[in-house]
Amino acid sequence: MKTLLNLIWLVLCGFWMALGYAFAGLICCVLIITIPFGIASFRMANYALWPFGRTLVDKPTAGAGAVLGNLVWLVVAGWWLALGHLVTGFLLCVTIIGIPLGVANFKLIPVSLLPLGKEIVET
Numbered sequence: 001m002k003t004l005l006n007l008i009w010l011v012l013c014g015f016w017m018a019l020g021y022a023f024a025g026l027i028c029c030v031l032i033i034t035i036p037f038g039i040a041s042f043r044m045a046n047y048a049l050w051p052f053g054r055t056l057v058d059k060p061t062a063g064a065g066a067v068l069g070n071l072v073w074l075v076v077a078g079w080w081l082a083l084g085h086l087v088t089g090f091l092l093c094v095t096i097i098g099i100p101l102g103v104a105n106f107k108l109i110p111v112s113l114l115p116l117g118k119e120i121v122e123t
Contacts, residue, residue, distance in 0.1 A: 002052040002053040005052045005100060005101070006050050006051070006052045006053070008097070008101065009050075009051065009052065009101055009104065010049060010050070012092065012098065012101060013088045013092065013101065013105065014048055014049050014050070014051070015049070016088075017048040017081075017084060017085065017088065017105075017108075018045040018046075018048045018049045019045075020048075020080075020081055020084055021041050021042070021044045021045035021048055021081065022041070022042065022045045024037075024038075024041045024076075024077040024080070024081065025037075025038040025039070025040075025041030025042040025045065026038070027076075027077070028041055028076070028077070034072075034076070036069060036116070037069065037072070037073050037076070037077070037116075040073070040115045040116055041077070041115070043115075043120065044081075044111065044112065044115050046120075047108075047111075047120050048108065051104055051108070052104070053122065053123055054120055054121065054122055054123060055120075055121060055123050056111050056118045056119065056120055056121075057118070057119050057121055058117060058118065058119070059117050059118060059119045062116065062117030062118075065116075066116040066117035067117070069116040070113075070114040070115070070116050070117065073113075073114070073115060073116065074113055074114065078112060078113040078114065078115070079113065081112040081113075082109045082112045082113045084112075085105045085106070085108050085109045085112055086105075086106075086109060088102075088105050089101075089102040089103070089104075089105030089106045089109075090102065092105060
């Protein structure tokens, strides 16, 4: 079931959301100081491609740097990506088949806003 949901997700919204994360990662990697944001964005692009069967947990070693970095990320790219998840989630919830995908989009909004200090693990 996870594979089927991932394939439908990839076709309907996963590819485009992953492109958004990859674009944000490329922009962040242009400057030296924002490379950690770019790496986090590429990690999230991977997760946005194939989210079912994986989950996000808080990284126990995250500290004040992650909090400050999340504030910068929120201003630079986080709210754009969260808006993309919000719009895509509402559009997917219009159809019966798209409801689980829309809910998955809504679950990605918090991590698109504050990605640092999170870790992707298999369920």
